[in-house]
Amino acid sequence: MPPQIIFQLQLVLGYVAWLLCFKAWFWPRLRSMDRFEAQRAIATLHSFRFFGLAFIVPGVVGPHLPAGFAEFAAYGDFATGVLAVLALLAARMRPVFRALVVAFNLVGMVDLVLDYCHAVRLGLPELAGQLGASYAIPILYVPLLMITHIAAFQLLLRPAHGRRDARASAGERG
Structure with missing residues (x-):
């Protein structure tokens, strides 16, 4: 199997695996939490995004990584x-x-979308071996980051527990 097909397959399977895990374990927990605490948990995960600097460290990535x-x-x-x-x-x-x-969610989501655009435009799947030790970042880490950005926006848009409870009580009285 050609390396570019392996890379693309692993990327898709990374999303599938994280979506299954997220739906079963993380999303129910985040939804049950106070919005502030849920956003704090997501921010903690994204606070490790300094790890992406590995893409510009010689020796960690190959010399022909675009x-x-x-x-x-x-x-x-x-x-x-x-x-x-x-x-x-x-x-x-x-x-x-x-x-x-x-x-951080806007910047992070735009970053990931643009990274995908650059990767396609520059033929990254064909050069995936140039990722070297950082190969795991797009396969294992990026899918979780994208999923949590989407979750963070969903949490930002949902009503606060107090407001939702107040509306439910008002509806019961009316």
Whole structure:
């Protein structure tokens, strides 16, 4: 089987495996949590996005990994990670925390989508071996990151427990 097919298959299976795991274990727990605590858990995961800087470390990746992919992916991950850390540091200031949660999720999701675009445009599946030790990032880590960005936006858009409970009570009285 050609390496580019293996890479693409592993990427798809990474999404399938994480979606199954997320649906069974993580999503029920996150939905049952207070929105703030759920967002804090997601921010904690994304605070490790500094790991994407591995794409620009010689010796970790091959010398022929396209710079147009590596640098953009590395710095996009780094920016997302810094925003997630800032969100965690601002946890006691809820409006600032919420703004930083929106920021790291927007920056992070845009980063991943653009990384996919750059990867396709630059033929990354054919050069997947150039990812070297960082090969696991797009296969194992990126699917979980994308899924948690989507979950974070769903949590941001859902009504707060208190408001939902107040509306349910008002509906029972009316």
